[in-house]
Amino acid sequence: MRDHAQVRIKTDSVDLDTALAHLVEVMHRAGATFHPGLRLVGVAGQISAWADGDDPWLMKIPHSTLVPIDDVTWSDDPPLRLVGIPDGLTALQVEVLEACTAVMAAAGTWEHFRATHPRATITDPEAIEVIRSLHPTFAPATSAAAMLKTRTIKLSLDGGEPTSYLMPMLDLANHHPDAPAYPHDGDSLCIGTWRAVENGECFVSYGSTRDVLGIALAYGYVDTNITRVNALPGEYPMPGGGTLRLLRASRLDITYDTDTFTIIGAAWDSTHPSVQVHTMLEPVERYLRDRGMPAMQARHQARVLAHRISKSDQTRMHLAQELLNAHSGTSMARESLRIQHEILQRT
Numbered sequence: 001m002r003d004h005a006q007v008r009i010k011t012d013s014v015d016l017d018t019a020l021a022h023l024v025e026v027m028h029r030a031g032a033t034f035h036p037g038l039r040l041v042g043v044a045g046q047i048s049a050w051a052d053g054d055d056p057w058l059m060k061i062p063h064s065t066l067v068p069i070d071d072v073t074w075s076d077d078p079p080l081r082l083v084g085i086p087d088g089l090t091a092l093q094v095e096v097l098e099a100c101t102a103v104m105a106a107a108g109t110w111e112h113f114r115a116t117h118p119r120a121t122i123t124d125p126e127a128i129e130v131i132r133s134l135h136p137t138f139a140p141a142t143s144a145a146a147m148l149k150t151r152t153i154k155l156s157l158d159g160g161e162p163t164s165y166l167m168p169m170l171d172l173a174n175h176h177p178d179a180p181a182y183p184h185d186g187d188s189l190c191i192g193t194w195r196a197v198e199n200g201e202c203f204v205s206y207g208s209t210r211d212v213l214g215i216a217l218a219y220g221y222v223d224t225n226i227t228r229v230n231a232l233p234g235e236y237p238m239p240g241g242g243t244l245r246l247l248r249a250s251r252l253d254i255t256y257d258t259d260t261f262t263i264i265g266a267a268w269d270s271t272h273p274s275v276q277v278h279t280m281l282e283p284v285e286r287y288l289r290d291r292g293m294p295a296m297q298a299r300h301q302a303r304v305l306a307h308r309i310s311k312s313d314q315t316r317m318h319l320a321q322e323l324l325n326a327h328s329g330t331s332m333a334r335e336s337l338r339i340q341h342e343i344l345q346r347t
Contacts, residue, residue, distance in 0.1 A: 011042030016106040045107040050200035066165035074144035080110040117220035121329030176203035213336040231266040239301040
């Protein structure tokens with residue numbers, strides 16, 4: 001990789017150009033390395049990472065530049081600015097934090113979030129209740145600190161407790177569900193030069209188990225590339241007795257006791273049928289067989305139950321769309337539910 005001076009910056013704002021150039025300089029001095037053809041492109045405050053050429057790494061960012069933000073405070077009035085920096089940060093972390101904040105202030109990140117993001121625009125209690133019935137962890141974001149939590153990564157470094165870190169420059173790469181996640185390379189986090197199509201924009205995965213609704217509520221945009229639909233939370237009677245409880249989460253987990261079988265992370269995928277088999281059909285079939293049901297009957301009953309859940313989820317998504325029509329700020333949630341309804345109809 002070449003010197004950081006090769007990083008090209010092109011935005012529609014002189015202030016943003018200056019702030020990005022300073023951030024690149026700070027990161028380079030800290031040991032970050034960049035693709036020789038790295039381009040940072042900014043349009044209407046939205047920044048993306050592009051690269052010409054085939055170098056395998058877009059950028060490598062040392063762990064020393066990751067900033068724990070749990071005790072950092074920002075002003076809630078735009079433009080974004082720091083008002084409290086904890087004593088425990090290193091001098092480098094403070095410099096990175098200030099540089100990142102300057103980039104987001106120049107880009108209008110906080111203003112854009114307040115104007116467009118579902119967590120900021122959905123404030124009606126009835127609308128919040130509807131969304132939480134589908135996505136229980138949804139919570140409005142009324143502060144800059146809550147907004148910045150959406151731009152962090154949670155890591156356990158050096159055997160410590162999982163901590164939320166601000167990701168300098170790494171967060172400039174947009175999400176694509178087929179891209180790889182942030183890989184480690186020794187003491188660095190990295191982004192590869194993965195492209196969705198043959199153009200220069202490079203992508204990273206924010207998590208392969210998020211569906212369209214999950215991406216919209218977490219990151220504030222509707223991703224039409226996603227083909228996965230996570231099962232809505234709910235309870236269903238099981239053949240032969242007992243209850244199937246479904247919960248949403250970013251990873252698969254299965255627990256059961258005498259009367260309740262719980263699957264966290266059950267899902268469908270119109271492109272990868274194995275997702276439904278792995279997260280729902282096989283676990284339910286095993287549970288029924290463990291309770292004494294013959295193998296062929298257990299397999300049939302698992303499919304019948306999955307079909308019932310799919311139809312129930314389609315009904316609930318459609319009803320939620322209708323209920324949200326009466327509330328402002330819910331367009332992303334409604335569109336996400338429409339897409340997921342169509343995906344379920346194809347599975």
